[in-house]
Amino acid sequence: MQLIFLNASPRGKNSNTDIMMGHFLKGFLENEENSLETFYLVKYRKNLEELAREVLKSEALIIGFPLYADSVPGSLKEFLEVFARFKEEETKPAVGYFSQCGFPETHHLRFVERYLEKMTGKLNCTYLGSIMKGGGEGQHIQPAPFMEKTFYLLHKSGKDFGTTGTLNFDILQKLARPETLSHDQIKGIIPYVNEKLWDKWLEENGALDKSFDAPYK
Amino acid sequence: MKYLILNGNPNDENHHFDDFLVNFSEELNKRGNNSKIVTLRSRKIASCTGCFKCWIKTPGECVIADDAREIAREYINADMVILSSPLILGYFSALMKKTLDRSIPVIHPHLEEVDGEVHHRKRYDSYPSAGIILEKEADTDEEDIDIAKDLFERMCLNMRTDLKFIAYTDQSLEEVLNAADIS
Numbered sequence: 001m002q003l004i005f006l007n008a009s010p011r012g013k014n015s016n017t018d019i020m021m022g023h024f025l026k027g028f029l030e031n032e033e034n035s036l037e038t039f040y041l042v043k044y045r046k047n048l049e050e051l052a053r054e055v056l057k058s059e060a061l062i063i064g065f066p067l068y069a070d071s072v073p074g075s076l077k078e079f080l081e082v083f084a085r086f087k088e089e090e091t092k093p094a095v096g097y098f099s100q101c102g103f104p105e106t107h108h109l110r111f112v113e114r115y116l117e118k119m120t121g122k123l124n125c126t127y128l129g130s131i132m133k134g135g136g137e138g139q140h141i142q143p144a145p146f147m148e149k150t151f152y153l154l155h156k157s158g159k160d161f162g163t164t165g166t167l168n169f170d171i172l173q174k175l176a177r178p179e180t181l182s183h184d185q186i187k188g189i190i191p192y193v194n195e196k197l198w199d200k201w202l203e204e205n206g207a208l209d210k211s212f213d214a215p216y217k
Numbered sequence: 218m219k220y221l222i223l224n225g226n227p228n229d230e231n232h233h234f235d236d237f238l239v240n241f242s243e244e245l246n247k248r249g250n251n252s253k254i255v256t257l258r259s260r261k262i263a264s265c266t267g268c269f270k271c272w273i274k275t276p277g278e279c280v281i282a283d284d285a286r287e288i289a290r291e292y293i294n295a296d297m298v299i300l301s302s303p304l305i306l307g308y309f310s311a312l313m314k315k316t317l318d319r320s321i322p323v324i325h326p327h328l329e330e331v332d333g334e335v336h337h338r339k340r341y342d343s344y345p346s347a348g349i350i351l352e353k354e355a356d357t358d359e360e361d362i363d364i365a366k367d368l369f370e371r372m373c374l375n376m377r378t379d380l381k382f383i384a385y386t387d388q389s390l391e392e393v394l395n396a397a398d399i400s
Contacts, residue, residue: 011267069375070375073267074312074314074315075315077311080306103328103335111371112368114367115368119308180333180334183330183333186335193328198327210276212276214277216293217293
């Protein structure tokens with residue numbers, strides 16, 4: 001199968017989306033008959049039509065993005081609006097998605113997932129499915145076995161996709177865990193993330209004492 | 218009440234949408250409110266780069282010095298923000314979404330539990346409530362309306378904003394004012 005991965009993270013190559021999808025794509029390429037090309041949306045900001053023409057030629061397209069305000073980032077929406085101009089073209093890729101969010105629960109991504117499926121129909125494209133995973137931010141502070149499992153399942157999902165051409169629901173469901181968290185789990189996670197991730201970054205920037213600044217009021 | 222109406226219509230030639238908002242805004246002012254329309258397509262608004270500096274380096278303010286900064290300031294100082302856009306592919310215009318992506322400095326990076334889920338903590342004591350005005354596309358169906366409603370409710374939950382209404386421009390002005398609970 002011929003696949004294009006469009007990384008639509010505003011952080012481009014330096015993104016959690018890239019790290020995570022890297023494992024999926026490695027699995028995909030284990031089938032020697034498969035081929036892959038990767039595009040970064042940030043490099044095409046001024047040439048969205050050119051990018052649309054590039055991805056149009058592919059058999060399959062996976063668009064990866066971080067959840068922004070509970071939906072696709074504005075810059076990806078901009079691309080989709082340009083891509084939609086080509087909806088009457090005869091050859092169009094089947095389209096799937098990868099999305100991750102900083103929140104630990106994958107549940108946050110289920111709303112945009114439903115949107116993506118419906119929107120893909122508006123593009124006149126076949127929908128391949130969506131790979132959804134919470135906990136995409138702060139990977140370096142998460143327990144190693146947890147990230148290893150995530151990468152293992154992404155790899156497995158990619159390998160399976162590279163063989164069957166479809167996204168295996170059971171693998172995606174396992175990958176998505178935890179779908180939600182209990183009150184006790186939340187109580188355990190929140191102080192850890194606030195201190196080890198956000199306060200650490202604030203401190204590194206000499207801004208910890210300004211953390212709660214409210215400059216507009 | 219102080220209303221900030223963000224007009225996310227990207228199309229200069231879609232007068233119907235702009236006119237609907239002008240009428241809505243005038244009606245608010247007639248009833249003793251202070252309402253202002255910001256037409257986003259005539260403003261300079263860059264895309265969020267995901268640098269997080271608004272959370273970890275200059276807390277509360279985006280480092281990109283363009284109009285989105287001023288809009289974030291007006292946003293937090295309004296009593297109610299009206300997010301308005303024609304539906305395009307079943308969602309806000311990219312123009313509106315780019316503006317909203319740049320409004321995350323008004324919340325705090327810290328997490329807290331809200332309704333049994335992990336969300337971001339407030340930066341300010343109070344937030345504007347929100348209303349949404351949309352224009353349907355030719356193919357908009359009940360499912361689209363339901364999907365969009367979910368996305369907007371989730372966004373407002375994360376922005377710590379109380380979503381008061383979602384209205385459509387095929388409704389009468391009176392219906393929209395009623396939905397917004399504006400007497």
